[in-house]
Amino acid sequence: MGNPTVTPLAEQWHDGGFLVSQANGHRSVDQAVLAAGAKVYAGTIVGKITASGKYVQCVSTASDGSQVPAGILFGTKDATLADKPCVVVRRDCEVNTTELIWDASFNAGAITTGLATLAGLGIIGR
Template identity: 45%
Template sequence: MTVLTETLHAGGFIVSEANGMRSREQVAIGLSQTLVTAQVLGRAPVAASVTSSVAADAGNTGNGVFTIDATTPVLSDAKNGVYRVFCVEPVTNLGTFAVVDPKGVEIGRAIVGTTFSNQIKFAIADGATDFVAGDAFSVTVGIEDADYDYKTFDTTATDGCQHAAAVLFSAVTTDGSAKKQGVVMRRDCELRASDLTWPASNLTAAQKAQAIQELADLGIILR
């Protein structure tokens, strides 16, 4: 007798979700993937689609030039919104700037004359008039869901997919030449934890706990 095994139906892992389609999002699924229903996904920004701009504060004393990197202005983990870059240690012909992400978290320090590369990439050149404490720049990053490729969550990735960002509604397979549209659970829902598919290897208990928290931060609660 042939034994048939029924796989998880599309959305069969959902315990509850928001009214209408608010919990779901149609997204681009990256190339060369075989993804199953309820697979945990990460997402990688498509740099060519992301916009970025910079503006100096009107009251700045220093007149050095702030230049966004022309090739990779936005890196993995970049957030949608306004980054603030402000002088905290003025030095003659140099200076140190704190870089704060759109959520108000400091992500590093930039030194005048060197390249800063964490979430955003830029350099600040020294000008004829030195920077003083409080001189600042705003970097606006525009990222929408259409500007991401969704891929398998992988703690060894470096393109942003090392962070859990969604759970796949139904199975999708892509080849090496074309992306496909897929539906993911992105916010405000409860999902059955035992149904989720995680990476087959390289996932420690601490990493899984972190990923579960990342989903919770999006309003995706595992039951």
């Protein structure tokens, strides 16, 4: 067998690119609000702030409820200056774990625990 005759496809980072499969319709996702404060990229693990119900990047050292993985941000959002509507993958799907973005506060053990938490929501890592 010789050299490939076609250039290999290099998929660029895009909204939902981490998804392997999801439920029919919109069952896997919810409309949500991303709290102001940062630009957050597609595939980022998010937590839900208990008091406001808004989502932020999940940080293991937080103490406002957002330290618990609650889903994965579907698309990149720049909420640097204001809250932004967003879509959060919350259930019934398979994801490519190599394309998920975890905050630096998560070490390998915490990521394993976080993946188990997501599995409890029906988000299965592959």
